[in-house]
Amino acid sequence: MKPLVLPDADISISFVRATGPGGQNVNKLSTAAQLRFDVAGTTVLDEASKARLRVLAGRRVTDEDELLIIARNHRTQEGNRREALARLQALVEAARIAPVPRRATRPTRASKQRRLQTKAHDQRVKQMRGKVRDRD
Numbered sequence: 393m394k395p396l397v398l399p400d401a402d403i404s405i406s407f408v409r410a411t412g413p414g415g416q417n418v419n420k421l422s423t424a425a426q427l428r429f430d431v432a433g434t435t436v437l438d439e440a441s442k443a444r445l446r447v448l449a450g451r452r453v454t455d456e457d458e459l460l461i462i463a464r465n466h467r468t469q470e471g472n473r474r475e476a477l478a479r480l481q482a483l484v485e486a487a488r489i490a491p492v493p494r495r496a497t498r499p500t501r502a503s504k505q506r507r508l509q510t511k512a513h514d515q516r517v518k519q520m521r522g523k524v525r526d527r528d
Contacts (some may be wrong), residue, residue: 408422426476
């Protein structure tokens with residue numbers, strides 16, 4: 393499966409002030425990236441993939457059905473923008489993969505025999521744990 397190209401119309405990025413250490417830049421520059429992806433309005437994903445994306449994203453999906461990713465690990469806008477886009481791409485790629493349906497299987501005859509032999513062995517071991525009687 394080749395990587396999906398997300399249209400720019402579905403993505404909006406804004407920059408806000410980051411928290412944490414960073415010296416004077418924290419108070420002056422807006423470097424943290426807030427990426428919003430319109431899950432409901434996108435045309436590149438089918439409904440099943442959108443549902444899986446909502447589950448994978450969890451609390452990051454807003455009431456307006458937008459996926460919100462906040463990246464603030466880098467000191468530059470460009471670094472945070474790249475990180476946010478990479479995280480979005482990874483989530484979308486994971487959501488595109490449909491889970492493989494489970495096929496019911498039955499235990500083999502040999503595995504049944506091993507289970508019964510183990511049970512019988514454990515039963516004998518536990519019977520031997522009783523009190524020792526004197527033979528007078």
